[in-house]
Amino acid sequence: MGTSNRAMDASAGPGTVVFRVRRFDPDSDGPSDIRWSEYVIPAHPGLTVLEALLLVQEEQDGGLAFxxxxxxxxxxxxxxxxxxxxxxxxxxQVSSLGNKVMVEPLPNLPVLRDLVVDMDVFFAKEESVMPWLRPSDPDPECERLVSPEDWREAEPYTNCILCASCQGVCPVAERAPDYLGPAALAKHYRFYADPRDGAGEERLRLVDNENGVHGCDMVWSCAKICPKGVPPTKGIGKTRAAIYHAKKAREGA
Ligand code: FES
Incomplete structure (x- = not known):
């Protein structure tokens, strides 16, 4: 077993898998700052890609960053x-991938080193949608209770684990760096739909623009990839509808 920077020259023997990992060294200038490393690792039932990377880090290449x-x-x-x-x-599961596995960093975010991406802009976009409750009624003596029926609309959007997988597959995020992105817009809808919140109009104004809900291509790639079943595109569509109805109501007033 060992490390190679040449293209796919390692081969998998019985019970082994070749991992080809994209590397990035921010301290290296020129074409050598991006390269590929190959590692042959023993595979066993139940081995995950993360466990395989940990094996590489512990036994073959302590410099691999993830x-x-x-x-x-x-x-x-x-x-x-x-x-x-x-x-x-x-x-x-490694067993679901065959005996050659290629691993790359998440797209649409700057790479800091190897598989580690910079999440600062992603988290800043999350924060920009006001991801906290703004009730308009006076504070109750105990907590604000919500019935299961009233919670049903917001509930799917609370499952986000901020992994940015949706950002990685979003075609708009790829071409428009200022687009808020599916995770932030899903978070926005989570609070807009929360029955305890009272800042609906202000929330709609935050995303009523091309970097907000109107920028979405509605291709549903984010909803398909989400490991937790959050449907950002659905929330974006509902937010667009809410913006439309709010404008209509204002015109009719
Ligand atoms: S290590 Fe994979 S989600 Fe936490």
Whole structure:
């Protein structure tokens, strides 16, 4: 076993898998700052891509950089491109990928090193949609209660783990860096639809523009890729409808 920077010259023997990992070294200038490394690792049933990368890091290449925390599809840290598809490394079984696995960083975000992308802009967009409750009624003596029926609309959007997989597959995010993106717009709808919130009009104004809900191509790639079943496109469509009805109501007033 070993590391190679040549293109796919390692081959998988029985019970092994070749991992080809895209590398980026920010301290290296010129064409050598992006390269590929290959590692042959022993595979066993149940091995995930994240566990394989940890094996590489522990036994073959301590310099390989990637992000993870929970190992259980909760923290959202380990999204990357695996054999051409965006997915969570901790939830992807190596056995489902064949004996050659290509791993790349998440698209549409700046790469800091190897598989680690810069999430600062992603989180800034999340924050820009006012992701906190703004009730308009006086504070109650105890917590604000919501019935299961009233919660049903907002509930799917609360499952986001901020992995940015949706950002990685969004065609608008690829061509328009200022677009808020599916995760932020899903978060926006989560609070707009929250029955305890009272800032609806202000919330609609925040995203009533081309970098907001009107920028979406409505191709549903974000909803299809989300590991938690959050449907950003559906929320964007509902927000557009709410903006339309709010304008109509103002015109009729
Ligand atoms: S390590 Fe937390 S989601 Fe994969």
């Amino acid at each position: 992000r993870y925390s929970c190992r259980g599809a909760v923290c959202g840290s380990c999204a990357m491109v695996i054999n051409g598809e965006v997915g969570l490394a901790c939830r992807t």
